[in-house]
Amino acid sequence: MTLAEQLAARIRATGPMTLAEFMAEALLHPTLGYYTTRDPLGAAGDFTTAPEISQMFGEMLGLCLAQTWLDQGAPDAVTLAELGPGRGTLMADILRATRGVPGFHDAISLHLVEASPAFRAAQATRLSDYDPSWHDGVDGLPEDPLLLVANEFLDALPIRQFARVGDGWAETLVTVTDGGLAFARGEPVPVPELDHHDVADGTIVERCPALVPVVGAVAARVATGGTAIFVDYGHWRAQGDTVQAVRAHAPVDPLDAPGTADLTAHVDFEAIARAAAPAAVTPMIRQGVLLERLGITARAQALARSLDGAERDAHIAAHRRLVHPAEMGDLFKAIALYPPGAPPPPGFDASA
Template sequence: MSALEKQLINRISKAGPISVADYMTECLLHPEHGYYATRDPFGTEGDFTTAPEISQMFGEMLGLAIAQAWLDQGAPSPFTLAELGPGRGTLMADILRATKGVPGFHAAAQVHLVEASPVLRARQIERLVPTHVTHHDSIGTLPDAPLFLVANEFFDALPIRQYQRDGDGWRECQVGLEGDKLAMGLTAPLPVPALDHRLDDTQDGDVVEICAPAQGVMAKLADFIDAHGGTAFIIDYGDWRSVGDTFQALKDHAPVPVLDTPGEADLTAHVDFEALARAATPLSAHQMTPQGVFLERLGITARAQALAGKLSGEALDSHIAAHRRLTHPDEMGTLFKVLGLTRADAPDLPGLQRNQSQARPDGT
């Protein structure tokens, strides 16, 4: 039994069941025993591998897309180049390398990283030398300036609350106890005004997930971009509208039960992109696009072919596999989606198509 599990059992035994959001927060961010507070979870020695760790091509494509959006919006200077949840700093390093030939881009860019983990902050500083990096605990302290932002696998780790449909109301899923072990349970039926609009497309027993922190981040992001200009590229796994239980845990690159070894496994849930777009009003949301389609539109295959010409043997095989993993529909190409956000009067974003219907608050 982990140290955090003992603390959670003691807390629940005294005060009663806790929400899934509270459980996720404790497991991921507890200052002593939280998953992100105590380790570097990335790569083959960690618990999962993200797209920037798979291939430099991912960051290169994103970097050039950001630079083109910056040029299309008049090349403002200075501007904030920001990343939410930057991991080891690999993505930002690839973005900076890919854009070093864009005239004026590096001179105007001020790099800001939103990162809660002290372990990962140290990795990011090491990775990005000699670039000056400013760290933030939250998006709210970013400077008042044009904001060009990327968030790759950031929103999936934010705490969710789960609700199960029960007639015209809902029961909230909670973490409680069965004997002396953690167990999932349900509250009594209760109204949830935030889910009134989901009574039309769900039925008894359906699970819907709400991520209030994600909506708060998006609202603040919208304030920055609406006031100062800029854009955001959001890449994560999920779909346009949440339905079903997607709460999951990963340890040593394999799924594990969500209540096992709290604090020692990564906890995530699929992202509800419709909710993100709603929260970003009045920004214009470009059409949610599969990652593979997005990367192909940006020219990843041509880049892969150019790199392949310098490789052979196992290195070439690994390179080909990385391209497939990032783009193929049976791998990350379809599971992961891209959402782009700009002001309504801004030019279209590279790799994405503007879809006014998805930008509306009612999603129609």
Template sequence: MTPLARLLVERIREGGPIPVADYMAECLLHPLHGYYTTREPFGAAGDFVTAPEISQMFGELVGLALAQAWLDQGAPDPFTLAELGPGRGTLMADILRATRGVPGFHAAARPVLVEASPRLREVQARTLAPHVPLWLDRVEDLPDRPLFVVANEFLDALPIRQFQLTPEGWRERLVGLADGTLAFGLSPPLPQVPDSPAFRAARPGDLVEHCAPAQVAVAATLAPILRHGGFALFIDYGGWRSKGDTLQALRSHAFDPPLARPGQADLTAHVDFEPLAALAPHHHYTTQGEFLLRLGIAARAERLARNLTGAALENHRAAHRRLTDPAEMGSLFKVLALTRADAPLPPGFAA
């Protein structure tokens, strides 16, 4: 039993079962035993690899898409160039490198990283040097000016609640105890549940997930965009409507039972994009594969391949496939863009 598991068992013994959202929050962000506060999760030596770590092409194309959207909206100066959940800073570093040649972009940009972990902030500072971004703890603290923001695999780590429709009505899935160890169970019937299309369309036996922090984060990015202009880009795995249990743990690049090692495995859930899109007056939605293909990843991959041979060339081709192939990340990952209704069509999306 991990140190955090012992603390959770004691908490449940004293206060009763806890929502899945509370369990996720403790596992990921406990100040002493949380996953993100105690370890380096990214890369081959960690537990998972994100798209910016797979290939520089991802960050380059995202950066150029942000820059083109900035130009299309009249090149506001100054503007906030933000990333939510920036990991090791690789994506922002690639964005800044790829946009060096865009006239006026760097002079007008005010880089901001929304990152609560002091340990990860230190890593990001080293990655981004000599750039010195502003760090914020919360999305709600973003400056009130034009905002061009990207969030890659940020929403999937936000705590979710899970609800199941039973013959007696809706019940919440909780984490409790069975024979002294952590186990899932259900609450008594609830008087009400969140109102969303997923809940309204549910049938008996269905499990529906709800992520209030994701809606708060999206609303917070929309506030400056609706007032001053900009473009929000959310890239994550998930789908258009929540259905079924998607809570998963990753440890050493392999799936792990979600309750097995609290604090020692990454916990995520698929993103339900439908209620997030509904928050914006205008949105665009596509798969990661289609998004990158429209941005020109095939041509970029071909240019980079000209200078590669042997294993480096094979790795490059494999990275290209992994990012775009429908059997890999191409279809599993979705891209949601949020803009004002009067904004031009963002790069990477079909009319």
């Protein structure tokens, strides 16, 4: 039985499910979920992330984390962690870029929060020299000062979606018709946590239930030492229907063959900032601006000197893809959490 058939049977038995319930099953079903059955990255997969585009992305973030460690007095024991590390490419680049920082590698222990068995296996191979530990959630991380990075992690958390109807909100649901799975809309009800959205009737607003506990748990650790950097695509107080499905690098219907396509939604960076207490939080910044402040162009020029022909062209294209406003530079944003009273991480020290 396919996952679509299982979900249809469940809906017939118990009624329509929320979009968040549907996304959770489609992505993480134990035997038929997207992330539990495949490696979706790269040309042969469904999508490509910044670390897979160029090593420079991880190098810039790694040096940012290492400088933060120095700025906070270079503590002897630090947890270096990543949420949703994929193949381990970003963390491998972070570790390579920071090898020359005196004392940094002696201080860190490596911890990875990962749900996918396929990705855990890839991480074990790529990061074997650093003896990583794996966790199902943030709560399992050690109590030492925390240096954490999360790239395209929050966008994969299941979301609930609501449309403003008068004084209430009508939720997007997944139901069954003669043609299979279909979207429907529930009856309008009050949703107090959305009341700060003063919007016209029909406006769609999305809420990620898991974002607050994840960011809150990270903030509680970072408030006493370290920093956390979140990079994702999204906006401040995001609005509209942003749920998207991708298969083989092309958009598809989110309800088509669940478990075989990546499902994501844009991240509301205001929600991250709201969940950041007791840590301090930086302004949201565009990815391209952050990488430029951290020195990516100088690094790109240095690497280009040893390249020629097609390799050099690909390198230049990768740099452009990461920073140009028309590509990932503006669509992707970053925000950082850090201890109150400490200097913000490099690159985040002014609004943009």
